[in-house]
Amino acid sequence: MGSAMAVPLSDNGHDVRLVGTHLDREIIDAIRSTGIHPGLGRELPSTIHAHQLEEAEAAFAEAEIVVSGVNSVGLEWAAERLAALLRPGQLVIAVTKGVRAERNGDLRILPDVLAATVPGDVREQVGWAAIVGPAIAGEVAARRETCVVFCGRDETLIDRLAEVFRTGWYHVWTTTDFVGGEICAAAKNCYALGIGLAEGALERRGEADSADRAHNYEAALFAQSAGEIRRWASLVGGDPATADWLPGVGDLYVTSTGGRNVRVGRLLGTGLGFADAAVRLGNPTLEGASAIRVFGETLDRLVERGVVGPEEFPLMRHLHEVIALERPVDIPWSRFFGGEPARVA
Amino acid sequence: MGSAMAVPLSDNGHDVRLVGTHLDREIIDAIRSTGIHPGLGRELPSTIHAHQLEEAEAAFAEAEIVVSGVNSVGLEWAAERLAALLRPGQLVIAVTKGVRAERNGDLRILPDVLAATVPGDVREQVGWAAIVGPAIAGEVAARRETCVVFCGRDETLIDRLAEVFRTGWYHVWTTTDFVGGEICAAAKNCYALGIGLAEGALERRGEADSADRAHNYEAALFAQSAGEIRRWASLVGGDPATADWLPGVGDLYVTSTGGRNVRVGRLLGTGLGFADAAVRLGNPTLEGASAIRVFGETLDRLVERGVVGPEEFPLMRHLHEVIALERPVDIPWSRFFGGEPARVA
Numbered sequence: 001m002g003s004a005m006a007v008p009l010s011d012n013g014h015d016v017r018l019v020g021t022h023l024d025r026e027i028i029d030a031i032r033s034t035g036i037h038p039g040l041g042r043e044l045p046s047t048i049h050a051h052q053l054e055e056a057e058a059a060f061a062e063a064e065i066v067v068s069g070v071n072s073v074g075l076e077w078a079a080e081r082l083a084a085l086l087r088p089g090q091l092v093i094a095v096t097k098g099v100r101a102e103r104n105g106d107l108r109i110l111p112d113v114l115a116a117t118v119p120g121d122v123r124e125q126v127g128w129a130a131i132v133g134p135a136i137a138g139e140v141a142a143r144r145e146t147c148v149v150f151c152g153r154d155e156t157l158i159d160r161l162a163e164v165f166r167t168g169w170y171h172v173w174t175t176t177d178f179v180g181g182e183i184c185a186a187a188k189n190c191y192a193l194g195i196g197l198a199e200g201a202l203e204r205r206g207e208a209d210s211a212d213r214a215h216n217y218e219a220a221l222f223a224q225s226a227g228e229i230r231r232w233a234s235l236v237g238g239d240p241a242t243a244d245w246l247p248g249v250g251d252l253y254v255t256s257t258g259g260r261n262v263r264v265g266r267l268l269g270t271g272l273g274f275a276d277a278a279v280r281l282g283n284p285t286l287e288g289a290s291a292i293r294v295f296g297e298t299l300d301r302l303v304e305r306g307v308v309g310p311e312e313f314p315l316m317r318h319l320h321e322v323i324a325l326e327r328p329v330d331i332p333w334s335r336f337f338g339g340e341p342a343r344v345a
Numbered sequence: 346m347g348s349a350m351a352v353p354l355s356d357n358g359h360d361v362r363l364v365g366t367h368l369d370r371e372i373i374d375a376i377r378s379t380g381i382h383p384g385l386g387r388e389l390p391s392t393i394h395a396h397q398l399e400e401a402e403a404a405f406a407e408a409e410i411v412v413s414g415v416n417s418v419g420l421e422w423a424a425e426r427l428a429a430l431l432r433p434g435q436l437v438i439a440v441t442k443g444v445r446a447e448r449n450g451d452l453r454i455l456p457d458v459l460a461a462t463v464p465g466d467v468r469e470q471v472g473w474a475a476i477v478g479p480a481i482a483g484e485v486a487a488r489r490e491t492c493v494v495f496c497g498r499d500e501t502l503i504d505r506l507a508e509v510f511r512t513g514w515y516h517v518w519t520t521t522d523f524v525g526g527e528i529c530a531a532a533k534n535c536y537a538l539g540i541g542l543a544e545g546a547l548e549r550r551g552e553a554d555s556a557d558r559a560h561n562y563e564a565a566l567f568a569q570s571a572g573e574i575r576r577w578a579s580l581v582g583g584d585p586a587t588a589d590w591l592p593g594v595g596d597l598y599v600t601s602t603g604g605r606n607v608r609v610g611r612l613l614g615t616g617l618g619f620a621d622a623a624v625r626l627g628n629p630t631l632e633g634a635s636a637i638r639v640f641g642e643t644l645d646r647l648v649e650r651g652v653v654g655p656e657e658f659p660l661m662r663h664l665h666e667v668i669a670l671e672r673p674v675d676i677p678w679s680r681f682f683g684g685e686p687a688r689v690a
Contacts, residue, residue, distance in 0.1 A: 094459065133568075134560070134564030134565060134568070136560055138559065139562075140561070143564065144547070144552075144559060144561055145546075145559075146562070147561070147565035159686070163686075163688075166685075166686075166688050167688075171565075171678050171679065171685050173682050173683075173685055174686075201490075202489070207487070214347045214490075215481055215599045215603075216479050216481055216485070216489055216491040216492070217481070217489060217490045218599070218602075219479030219595045219599035220490070220491070220492035220591065222594065223478075223480045223590045223598070224590075226590065226594050227590055231600040244589065245568045245572055249568055249594050250565060250571075253563070253567045253598070254560045254561060254564035257558070257560045257564075258560075259557030267656075290434075331396075333492060333516045337492075337590055340503070340518055341507065341511075343506075343512075
């Protein structure tokens, strides 16, 4: 996604320096020798210059904006690097999706985790923002119509960033609901994994080649997910309405259409345990599963503290049971939407 | 869908009499001779008895609940029949999705149109309700997990209906937001047609076989649709929150996954005009297109009356331009979500 973001920037005439992590060495080499990003399978604009990690200091020098594209597992690693590289006046905009929690269950958004690592004097003089909303990297790189939301606490800053990135096909709205936007982005990966269960459940019934698939099942999970995402946004002090547009239902929609989180969900739906499902996929980074662990453990703390009712978040609780406790999938339908009245015998 | 509803009823031990319209003659004959519903491609439970239209009076006699499954085009025809058949004390639950409008632009939900045809004394003694939420008929007939919402003005009535239909796999919630629920059901067909444009637009670019498809595009339309559906619900005096769960985003999700509305949308996205696209599909009943005409003309009236701002509902307005005025597809992205700030040159 970091590389894809270089495309609208390049379209707007900006000089872009792409810095790989130690895990991206071959990607950077490939871009340098062929111009093609092997992950995106697409030629990058010639104005984009690729750099290995050792060249980061030179690449960062005089950079106006820093786009952080590491995944959530690499966040603490990236934070240490950024702490040494950032200079006062630079703006950091993150595309990483994920969440961390304090011991008491309070959730922390990743840009705040990133910022906390940077020495105080620099941190205060750096701008922090993030990109949320439905944007699959390959489609951004292909210049397909995409609508996103830049979020941050400083309205002037996010307006300025939006102007730098906005093109005729990369549409940018803004919100100052930083925590709400970032929680939506983290939670939607979890719920997309949940929506993936539907297709697996159909396979288990031997009806996977059915023309109408399991869309009623998926749609019910989607609707319950939308409600839980709204509640997460309000729990962290954000605006629940942030879940109602691009950062919430929009991003949940696009994430449910495919990707690793959905694929692992499908395997779980067929009856495989989480560890086995992860092995089957080659143990990839599963940001949805990581976030489910954080949200699930947080729920236990928040219920203990009386902040959340024990009947709230039935879907996230069940996802946590499946992922962290290896329990079989058994969707608690009747606990959805505030609870279905009991059946009369 | 009327036939599919017979499956949970039959599972709950109810005697079900299925009455076809004059257009369903062959379907009824097929069910009688083979037990298989040719539209659903599935055997119906043996407790379901199929009747031709001439036998409607006998079928209605002593019926407790009447499920109305005609499509919106046949609504006025069905209303006339029901006016003669209904008896005091019967409960009518409708699955028809659509909307009608007064000359001044005020919208009317279909159960109210149906009820208005019934003589006053009977009308007052009949209960009126509707089923909304994500339920593809073929999946209900296959007993796949489905979550729906029964809506009506009388809470006791819809609770009673819910108890009659609810099974271990057909989950029923209720809401007294009758107008909100019904407007969501009508509007979602329009917006699903809109989401279908995405794939056609990709075909037009010659990228239809691209692995990542046009999901960013679809997801942005989905998010804008969700916002416009909320606003429709409040415009008719319903609760905007009705759009946030099964009746709104849930049903929009399932409707966007396929069906005739999406298929005509795809053809429009490739550049075909509406009349040509309809011919290409064999001129089927397109409930989304019919409802777009109603909503679009209503918007003109409501703007004239100052009830709706001219900048509201940019997606529905554009769908109306495409369907009713045969204008080319040109999504007004920058008018979405309250308006994107203009690009700085």
